[in-house]
Amino acid sequence: MVIPTYNERENIPVLLERLEAALRSLEGCYEAIIIDDDSPDGTWKLAQELASARYPWLRVVRRIGERGLGSAIVRGLREARGKYVVVIDADLQHPPELIPKLLETALKEDADVVIASRYVRGGGVEGWSWLRRLVSLGAGMIARLLLPEVRKVRDPMSGFWLVRKSLVEGVSLEPRSWKILLEILVKAKPGRVVEVPYVFHERLHGKSKLKPRHMLEYLLHLLHLSEYRVFKFALVGASGTIVNLATLAALVENKLLPLWAAYLASFETSLTWNYILHDTFTFRGARPRGFPNALRYWLRYHKAALGGLAAYYTVSMTLSSILHVNYLVAGFLGILTGFAVNFLVSQHHVWNTAGASSGDRVIRPGPHGGP
Numbered sequence: 001m002v003i004p005t006y007n008e009r010e011n012i013p014v015l016l017e018r019l020e021a022a023l024r025s026l027e028g029c030y031e032a033i034i035i036d037d038d039s040p041d042g043t044w045k046l047a048q049e050l051a052s053a054r055y056p057w058l059r060v061v062r063r064i065g066e067r068g069l070g071s072a073i074v075r076g077l078r079e080a081r082g083k084y085v086v087v088i089d090a091d092l093q094h095p096p097e098l099i100p101k102l103l104e105t106a107l108k109e110d111a112d113v114v115i116a117s118r119y120v121r122g123g124g125v126e127g128w129s130w131l132r133r134l135v136s137l138g139a140g141m142i143a144r145l146l147l148p149e150v151r152k153v154r155d156p157m158s159g160f161w162l163v164r165k166s167l168v169e170g171v172s173l174e175p176r177s178w179k180i181l182l183e184i185l186v187k188a189k190p191g192r193v194v195e196v197p198y199v200f201h202e203r204l205h206g207k208s209k210l211k212p213r214h215m216l217e218y219l220l221h222l223l224h225l226s227e228y229r230v231f232k233f234a235l236v237g238a239s240g241t242i243v244n245l246a247t248l249a250a251l252v253e254n255k256l257l258p259l260w261a262a263y264l265a266s267f268e269t270s271l272t273w274n275y276i277l278h279d280t281f282t283f284r285g286a287r288p289r290g291f292p293n294a295l296r297y298w299l300r301y302h303k304a305a306l307g308g309l310a311a312y313y314t315v316s317m318t319l320s321s322i323l324h325v326n327y328l329v330a331g332f333l334g335i336l337t338g339f340a341v342n343f344l345v346s347q348h349h350v351w352n353t354a355g356a357s358s359g360d361r362v363i364r365p366g367p368h369g370g371p
Helices: 012-026 043-053 069-079 096-109 130-146 180-188 212-225 229-253 259-282 291-304 306-322 327-350 356-360
Strands: 002-005 032-036 058-062 084-087 113-117 161-164 192-197 362-365
Touching (some): 002 043, 002 069, 002 084, 012 032, 012 043, 012 096, 032 043, 032 069, 043 058, 058 069, 069 084, 069 180, 084 096, 096 161, 096 192, 113 180, 130 212, 161 180, 180 212, 229 259, 229 327, 259 306, 291 306, 306 327
Parallel strands (some): 002 032, 032 058, 113 192, 192 362
Antiparallel strands (some): 084 161, 113 161
């Protein structure tokens, strides 16, 4: 067990007592590692005293000059000597009694990752306000939108999980935020991920350390893991907008096509333009090489763009023909409407940035956990 701590002195004795009681059935084949960021309240010192006096299975790493939950977890993963590693908070919001179930599930299901999940059937949260619930659900939704690798996970934000140690060996984990589970799901490409329900409790002692800057770090972390594809997609889309509107103006001003046909022709021109740039820039390397594959993905991109076309065409024609908005303004607003649809469908169903192995991944609920 890896237990990152900072000012958790009051919680440590209770946590260790509950850990020992919960893991007694494992007959000593476990260790716990407290990674403490030189807590001013002496968490590390108390933990060392308890390790010497009562808990021989406990190790304490005191980090001086280093701070951060994410980097503490990464340090713990390096220090751990077991076949499986569980990451658990010290504030007792994560029930230690669930750890045997996580291990049992990993062994029974041959799982690479087992997530203690608040959002499968049987899971939940205790004492949260509606705002805190909304923020948590929204953060998870953003992760699933930007990272195809986590889209089937109900609780990618969980801080309580088990991982097979061999899965992360040699993987470059960058603690840009405290959500190291996201790094593992994206970079380590686990073959089998299982979620087990649990109820998230209010902390026993102390105060929450989550601050607004941590949410900013989380968003930046998501963008980094997604290789900033949403910005690349927007940049390509902006160039495609210029191509679209220039083609539309040329066709309309020179009376080469009626307006309805000009909209379709300009859309097709910009669509092919965008495909070429996405294939060589936004999603570079995400498809097999060769011209036949390029043609096949071009057709897939057209199929995927039908939703964007429907949104673009409906908005453009409605604004220009019914509301009498300038045709160029209407075309621009139509382009914006289809952007989100095109990005999501392109990422998940055309280039499939979860990787070639994603089709073999199994993400399923654990015992008593609904989909």
